[in-house]
Amino acid sequence: MAKKTLFVAFAILMIGSNAIxxxxxxxxxxxxxxxxxxxTEQQVSLDDLKLLVKxxxxxxxxxxxxxxxxxxIHGKEEMAALSQKLPNNRMLKEAQAAIVVAGNPQxxxxxxxxxxxxxxxxxxxxxxxxxxxxxxxxxxxxERMKAISDAxxxxxxxxxxxxxxIGYPKGEQTAKDKWKQxxxxxxxx
Amino acid sequence: MAKKTLFVAFAILMIGSNAIxxxxxxxxxxxxxxxxxxxTEQQVSLDDLKLLVKxxxxxxxxxxxxxxxxxxIHGKEEMAALSQKLPNNRMLKEAQAAIVVAGNPQxxxxxxxxxxxxxxxxxxxxxxxxxxxxxxxxxxxxERMKAISDAxxxxxxxxxxxxxxIGYPKGEQTAKDKWKQxxxxxxxx
Numbered sequence: 001m002a003k004k005t006l007f008v009a010f011a012i013l014m015i016g017s018n019a020i021x022x023x024x025x026x027x028x029x030x031x032x033x034x035x036x037x038x039x040t041e042q043q044v045s046l047d048d049l050k051l052l053v054k055x056x057x058x059x060x061x062x063x064x065x066x067x068x069x070x071x072x073i074h075g076k077e078e079m080a081a082l083s084q085k086l087p088n089n090r091m092l093k094e095a096q097a098a099i100v101v102a103g104n105p106q107x108x109x110x111x112x113x114x115x116x117x118x119x120x121x122x123x124x125x126x127x128x129x130x131x132x133x134x135x136x137x138x139x140x141x142x143e144r145m146k147a148i149s150d151a152x153x154x155x156x157x158x159x160x161x162x163x164x165x166i167g168y169p170k171g172e173q174t175a176k177d178k179w180k181q182x183x184x185x186x187x188x189x
Numbered sequence: 190m191a192k193k194t195l196f197v198a199f200a201i202l203m204i205g206s207n208a209i210x211x212x213x214x215x216x217x218x219x220x221x222x223x224x225x226x227x228x229t230e231q232q233v234s235l236d237d238l239k240l241l242v243k244x245x246x247x248x249x250x251x252x253x254x255x256x257x258x259x260x261x262i263h264g265k266e267e268m269a270a271l272s273q274k275l276p277n278n279r280m281l282k283e284a285q286a287a288i289v290v291a292g293n294p295q296x297x298x299x300x301x302x303x304x305x306x307x308x309x310x311x312x313x314x315x316x317x318x319x320x321x322x323x324x325x326x327x328x329x330x331x332e333r334m335k336a337i338s339d340a341x342x343x344x345x346x347x348x349x350x351x352x353x354x355i356g357y358p359k360g361e362q363t364a365k366d367k368w369k370q371x372x373x374x375x376x377x378x
Contacts, residue, residue, distance in 0.1 A: 024318070026218045026316075031243075031244075069372050069378075070374065074376070075376065109329070112302065113301065116301075116305030117308070123249065128215035137299070155378060176253070179246050183246065183259060185259065187263070188341070188342050
């Protein structure tokens with residue numbers, strides 16, 4: 001079947017405090033993404049979770065080695081068990097699902113950079129679907145990694161970069177404006 | 190001035206080989222992004238480069254420490270000088286601009302993860318504007334980092350995660366389909 005695509009791009013000229021910004025829906029989504037830590041009881045479908053992982057696998061990786069693996073956790077009982085195993089991760093109490101992004105250090109020495117790009121794809125994709133998500137750390141914390149690996153059954157030599165709790169956002173939340181002119185250097189530092 | 194936003198989201202049901210995928214323009218952009226290594230002579234405006242950096246600064250960071258800094262290099266002479274200083278980076282011969290993403294290890298022990306998320310935002314934003322870009326490595330390579338730092342004048346203690354050559358793509362290029370079912374684990378590895 002032919003791939004049906006419809007891409008809508010548009011520009012909004014906006015006079016901001018710093019510059020004239022041309023925006024499209026991709027920028028809009030990047031600026032709207034926020035870390036969501038509280039979720040409603042609405043379930044997240046497995047198809048939607050797979051889509052998020054598909055977005056993750058579309059990330060770039062050094063020498064295209066794709067050193068990543070993804071674990072989807074979903075289902076009421078499975079999430080309750082995960083929350084019990086990782087009591088310090090308070091987001092898991094409400095989350096309807098989670099994705100663990102793990103990497104193979106034997107496939108790439110900088111698997112954690114590739115997996116970070118994959119994670120950012122997942123967070124942006126979640127925002128675009130009206131889902132809320134947040135990056136909670138594994139790597140480089142040795143204890144955090146062990147806790148996640150034990151909870152999800154990640155075998156050696158794989159290491160978890162992060163665990164992403166996911167659900168539909170509870171309440172209204174707006175993204176922070178993190179633009180800081182002083183962090184931008186032009187042609188020299 | 191009120192922020193004008195218009196967000197167009199839509200779903201396309203597509204029967205693929207693996208699953209039913211619901212797509213929107215954000216997913217479309219994620220799947221269309223590719224590493225572009227050859228560029229036309231069309232210049233990239235400074236406003237567009239600043240927009241890319243603005244997208245970078247919208248990334249999440251551990252404890253919201255935002256340990257990143259960004260250097261835009263643009264202009265014919267500046268790019269020629271950069272290409273001479275970094276002869277191993279062959280993309281710089283044609284690139285019209287570059288962005289270096291650097292981090293402060295004193296601000297965050299995992300600055301390189303935060304900077305990777307920022308880099309992915311930049312790559313996705315570039316794709317959405319019809320620009321081509323590619324992540325070329327700095328961290329963790331000691332020599333690569335030194336070469337970039339020397340070329341761009343990055344002061345201690347900052348370290349460059351990557352250098353992103355940017356330009357309008359030369360020729361047609363399509364993204365790879367990197368979906369691999371065997372890298373997805375559901376509820377257990």
